[in-house]
Amino acid sequence: MxxxxxxxxxxxxxxxxxxxxxxxxxxxxxxxxxxxxxxxxxxxxxxxxxxxxxxxxxxxxxxxxxxxxxxxxxxxxxxxxxxxxxxxxxxxxxxxxxxxxxxxxxxxxxxxxxxxxxxxxxxxxxxxxxxxxxxxxxxxxxxxxxxFTARPSGQEPPIAAISLVFVDQEKRAALLEHIAPHYALVDIPRCAAEQYPRIALGINDVSVFERTLAWDHAAGVLFLNESGGKAARPDGSPYRVDRHLEPGLIGAASPALFDALAERMSLIG
The missing domain is CATH 3.30.540.10 (Fructose-1,6-Bisphosphatase, subunit A, domain 1)
Structure with a gap:
């Protein structure tokens, strides 16, 4: 078709x-x-x-x-x-x-x-x-x-929505200590159908997801990538729906915003 x-x-x-x-x-x-x-x-x-x-x-x-x-x-x-x-x-x-x-x-x-x-x-x-x-x-x-082309918010520090819902206690503490201070944190909408558009529309700059189930992320990851943003695993590898049980995903309004967050996350393991 x-x-x-x-x-x-x-x-x-x-x-x-x-x-x-x-x-x-x-x-x-x-x-x-x-x-x-x-x-x-x-x-x-x-x-x-x-x-x-x-x-x-x-x-x-x-x-x-x-x-x-x-x-x-x-x-x-x-x-x-x-x-x-x-x-x-x-x-x-x-x-x-x-x-x-x-x-x-x-x-x-x-x-x-x-x-x-x-x-x-x-x-x-x-x-x-x-x-x-x-x-x-x-x-x-x-x-x-x-x-449509994705656009960052232009704010400094960048605006981040970090989902801690499915993160274990140790990783949550590391995110709050080492990642959060570099961003202006906002609440997550608990809705990927809203979060991905927020990133692309310049409302949020980056998001971190722990759980990456296919029905939550397949459409949003593609939309963000095709609009000029970047969504991928923290190590930069592409998101695949047949590996959706693997944890960890970053969405960003631009490749540069992705790279900056991914580098910081690499330091906390």
Whole structure:
């Protein structure tokens, strides 16, 4: 399928799904619509309805592609084996579920298409604002249909959102002692569908992520890289969806900002 036709089909599916599932339930959840999935993590009826609708729609768009959805993988870990398939859809049906569950933004939908473990296309949709970020490997990035280039904030010190949610105590202490003093720290949104656009749009300059699950990061990493920023492992190696259980990822609004942070992180191990 041609890229333009693919983008149009995926965008239409995301908008329709958001309207019929996420926005239908937003600020309308009953207690029985929210279930604990893990420590400090929940799933809602909106997650499951959105994933079902997205999976059905993506299967129609590219029937030859396997599908890895966040909730399907949670129910059956063998689904993750498809991340290295010749073609694979990756679905985060509701990114920022913890925010959504208490009736506040940000939240969004993340979709990616991977080929043998490498992301080749990604889409990030914000249902409340309609913002759509799109990227294709080697072809660039778009924001609401317009070609887009990432921009740093221009602030000094640079603005950093450092996620400590999944960091062990020793590494957390090292980050706060050796990395944080070089940056102006801001709160994380607990939503990759918001964090990656914040980096590219000059709201934040850098982010550090510990957990790097494919549905959270595949689309955002590609969007940032294709827009002229840089997202990669701290050692500079590329992010691959079939190695998403490995910890550690840096996102930056420019290669220079990435290099400066990566060098500092190399000193703390």
């Amino acid at each position: 041609a890229e333009t036709a693919l983008d149009e089909a995926v965008a239409a599916l995301m908008r329709d799904t958001a309207q019929r599932t996420l926005l239908k339930h937003y600020q309308q959840l009953a207690d029985h619509h929210v279930t604990a999935k893990a420590a400090d993590d929940v799933v809602t009826i909106a997650d499951t309805e959105s994933e079902a609708m997205l999976a059905e729609g993506l299967a129609r768009i590219l029937p030859e592609a396997a599908i890895v959805g966040e909730e399907a993988a949670h129910a059956d870990a063998s689904v993750l084996e498809h991340l290295s398939d010749s073609l694979c859809w990756i679905i985060d049906p509701l990114d920022g579920t913890n925010n959504f569950a208490v009736g506040k933004p940000p939240f969004g939908i993340l979709l990616a298409l991977a080929e043998k473990g490498e992301t080749v296309a990604g889409w990030i949709y914000d249902p409340l604002t309609g913002r759509l970020c799109t990227a294709h490997r080697g072809k660039g990035a778009w924001l609401n249909g317009e070609r």
